[in-house]
Amino acid sequence: MRGLVLLAALVAAAAGTETFVGHQVLRIIPTSDEELQKVQELQDLEELQLDFWLAPRGLGHPVDVRVPFPSLQPLKAHLEANGVSYSIMIEDVQELLDQEQMEMLRGRRQMPITTNTFNYASYHSLDEIYTFMDLLVAENPNLVSKLEIGRSTENRPLYVLKFSKGGTNRPAVWIDTGIHSREWVTQASGVWFAKQIVLDHENDKDLASVLDKMDIFLEIVTNPDGFAFTQTQNRMWRKTRSKQSGSICVGVDPNRNWDAGFGGSGASGNPCSETYHGPYANSEPEVKAIVDFVKNHGNIKAFVSIHSYSQLLLYPYGYTRTPVPDQKELHEVSAKAVAALSSLYGTNYKYGSIITTIYQASGGTIDWTYNQGIKYSFTFELRDTGRYGFLLPAKQIVPTAQETWLALKVLMLHARDHLN
Amino acid sequence: MLNRSGPKTQPWGTPLLTGHQSDLTPFTTTLWAQPSNHFFTQRSVCPSKPRAASFGRRMLWETLSKALLKPSHQSISSACPLPPLRLSTPALPENAGSCLATVLYRRTKSSPVVNIKCMHTKDQKQVQEEDNRLYQKIRHQTKPIIGNNIPDSYGHIEPALEPAWALAVTGSSYMMWEKSTESLGYFLAQVKSVKQWVNDFIEFDYTVLLHEVPTQEIISCHMRLTWLPGHPLKVKYFCASENQGLEDGSGMESGSAAGILHGKGANF
Numbered sequence: 001m002r003g004l005v006l007l008a009a010l011v012a013a014a015a016g017t018e019t020f021v022g023h024q025v026l027r028i029i030p031t032s033d034e035e036l037q038k039v040q041e042l043q044d045l046e047e048l049q050l051d052f053w054l055a056p057r058g059l060g061h062p063v064d065v066r067v068p069f070p071s072l073q074p075l076k077a078h079l080e081a082n083g084v085s086y087s088i089m090i091e092d093v094q095e096l097l098d099q100e101q102m103e104m105l106r107g108r109r110q111m112p113i114t115t116n117t118f119n120y121a122s123y124h125s126l127d128e129i130y131t132f133m134d135l136l137v138a139e140n141p142n143l144v145s146k147l148e149i150g151r152s153t154e155n156r157p158l159y160v161l162k163f164s165k166g167g168t169n170r171p172a173v174w175i176d177t178g179i180h181s182r183e184w185v186t187q188a189s190g191v192w193f194a195k196q197i198v199l200d201h202e203n204d205k206d207l208a209s210v211l212d213k214m215d216i217f218l219e220i221v222t223n224p225d226g227f228a229f230t231q232t233q234n235r236m237w238r239k240t241r242s243k244q245s246g247s248i249c250v251g252v253d254p255n256r257n258w259d260a261g262f263g264g265s266g267a268s269g270n271p272c273s274e275t276y277h278g279p280y281a282n283s284e285p286e287v288k289a290i291v292d293f294v295k296n297h298g299n300i301k302a303f304v305s306i307h308s309y310s311q312l313l314l315y316p317y318g319y320t321r322t323p324v325p326d327q328k329e330l331h332e333v334s335a336k337a338v339a340a341l342s343s344l345y346g347t348n349y350k351y352g353s354i355i356t357t358i359y360q361a362s363g364g365t366i367d368w369t370y371n372q373g374i375k376y377s378f379t380f381e382l383r384d385t386g387r388y389g390f391l392l393p394a395k396q397i398v399p400t401a402q403e404t405w406l407a408l409k410v411l412m413l414h415a416r417d418h419l420n
Numbered sequence: 421m422l423n424r425s426g427p428k429t430q431p432w433g434t435p436l437l438t439g440h441q442s443d444l445t446p447f448t449t450t451l452w453a454q455p456s457n458h459f460f461t462q463r464s465v466c467p468s469k470p471r472a473a474s475f476g477r478r479m480l481w482e483t484l485s486k487a488l489l490k491p492s493h494q495s496i497s498s499a500c501p502l503p504p505l506r507l508s509t510p511a512l513p514e515n516a517g518s519c520l521a522t523v524l525y526r527r528t529k530s531s532p533v534v535n536i537k538c539m540h541t542k543d544q545k546q547v548q549e550e551d552n553r554l555y556q557k558i559r560h561q562t563k564p565i566i567g568n569n570i571p572d573s574y575g576h577i578e579p580a581l582e583p584a585w586a587l588a589v590t591g592s593s594y595m596m597w598e599k600s601t602e603s604l605g606y607f608l609a610q611v612k613s614v615k616q617w618v619n620d621f622i623e624f625d626y627t628v629l630l631h632e633v634p635t636q637e638i639i640s641c642h643m644r645l646t647w648l649p650g651h652p653l654k655v656k657y658f659c660a661s662e663n664q665g666l667e668d669g670s671g672m673e674s675g676s677a678a679g680i681l682h683g684k685g686a687n688f
Contacts, residue, residue, distance in 0.1 A: 122574070123573070123574050184573075230573075231573075235573045235610075236609065236610075236629065236638045238636060253636075268635075273635070273637070274635060274636035274637050274638075275634075275635065275636055358634075359633070359634040360634075361634075386607040386608075388571060388575050389607050389608075389609050389631055390609060390631070391571045391572070391573065391574075391575045391609070391610060392575050393571070393574070393575030393576060394574050394575055394576070396575070
């Protein structure tokens with residue numbers, strides 16, 4: 001009941017017709033007939049403009065009344081003079097309304113209590129994604145754990161989720177999303193993948209067979225500084241947020257900062273450029289953290305770095321036209337993965353090496369990982385092909401993640417079937 | 421038919437006009453969709469259909485009004501048989517026709533030669549009527565259209581702003597055509613602001629953000645767009661020569677952004 005009235009008040013307030021500044025809500029519990037009568041008489045005092053949220057019902061039943069500011073003094077004096085005790089339930093009605101309005105606006109982004117109430121079909125803040133990770137781990141402690149592999153330039157933790165059914169240092173698949181912060185559908189898809197692994201790890205025979213032999217590492221927000229920046233300052237931010245000496249410009253392109261053809265054609269030496277490779281390879285802590293992780297782990301068999309947009313599946317190289325030795329196999333696996341992806345909604349993907357399919361790019365992630373011996377190194381460019389680009393409508397998040405997951409499973413299965 | 425030298429570029433938005441305006445007059449009031457729009461490619465995704473030649477793109481044309489009367493552009497639909505687990509599929513936007521464009525870059529520095537062939541699937545009279553309806557709809561609004569961030573960060577477009585957005589897509593495509601080279605391509609990243617001028621025309625001032633590839637830069641452009649049904653769309657624009665600085669993309673402060681629109685007008 002109170003909720004309804006409060007809502008009505010909120011609506012009225014929002015419509016600008018009334019304000020409740022200084023109004024209080026008093027609670028009176030009549031414990032005698034005299035008290036009850038006195039309270040009932042109050043209802044007749046129209047000039048006080050009292051608003052009974054809970055009308056007098058009988059002895060022992062609370063009476064709640066909203067009292068406009070001008071009537072507070074006279075009413076309280078009246079009650080005290082008649083020995084009717086009261087308590088102040090709400091000190092300032094307007095304050096409460098303001099608070100509730102704020103919460104209502106924040107409503108759809110409210111912190112979920114479980115990963116089942118999390119809204120996968122919307123974009124989330126960094127905090128919400130980090131909360132999601134903790135929830136997922138808490139709900140599935142036997143499958144999921146969270147690792148911190150380093151810290152960003154602005155000292156944000158770099159978290160990786162590990163999905164494992166046991167063993168020690170099993171061969172592993174690595175997936176990262178959000179290395180370029182403006183590519184929001186990728187972080188959102190990463191969140192979906194995490195949940196999907198948990199949902200399917202027993203009943204999906206393909207996934208189960210992968211997890212029987214391999215671990216999956218998933219870094220959802222690979223560039224958290226950039227991501228925070230896209231939320232607060234500039235939706236189109238791509239790079240990291242590191243300061244560059246000798247320049248007022250900020251940030252390094254994390255997909256030009258790897259030690260593979262570093263500094264060559266396909267990256268810029270200008271700190272103000274969106275493809276600035278940085279002062280030296282692995283200068284960015286976000287990149288260095290992954291490099292260290294991969295080297296220390298020593299047993300990563302498949303590495304997938306996810307971007308948007310363009311609808312492409314790419315394998316190395318980007319920095320040189322020389323084909324990789326495993327070109328034929330990678331091309332065939334890509335064909336299968338793309339076919340699986342398309343099978344769901346008919347989304348059209350092209351595939352091939354980076355340099356022949358998209359453009360020359362040096363210092364890229366999967367060129368480095370391939371040269372480390374991780375044969376199955378792939379990059380995705382997710383939806384769309386330019387209509388919305390980076391600003392992909394939220395309702396496309398789940399379909400994008402669903403179809404991409406089918407392709408990922410093809411890649412993971414292939415890696416699993418070719419372990420040696 | 422088509423010769424591209426230099427590094428292979430990815431299939432981003434590329435010039436789609438002939439050099440001859442007369443070829444375009446029948447279509448001056450229509451809006452064309454971005455090439456390879458994913459839900460348009462639904463049409464050609466059935467395995468049996470051959471893909472168009474590598475550079476000729478299938479182009480699907482829409483009237484402006486059709487773009488707006490359609491409830492949702494985010495819908496996905498396909499004519500192919502698909503696995504049973506599917507989302508519900510609202511209808512595809514209707515098209516006024518489809519076009520195939522070829523772009524020939526020659527080794528000399530001149531602009532590319534573009535040839536375009538279109539097939540109408542819609543009656544031109546019907547197209548005209550739809551355009552007129554759109555015109556009336558915009559003109560009879562009580563307040564001039566003003567908006568920011570279209571789509572917003574979450575990809576959402578206010579329904580009331582869809583007409584202005586659709587016009588921006590059209591006008592921007594002209595800008596992008598002019599700016600594109602063999603090694604530089606563009607997409608419309610976002611309409612940063614729109615402001616309507618109230619007069620007999622449909623006239624808008626826009627700030628649009630273009631996504632440039634492969635540089636990945638975000639270029640800010642100011643665009644003045646004028647439209648009357650039955651007349652060519654007029655576009656005047658001015659793009660910042662460097663990044664605007666902290667506002668868009670990662671560039672530094674630029675002094676060149678001050679913008680009086682000049683020159684670069686076009687009727688199409």
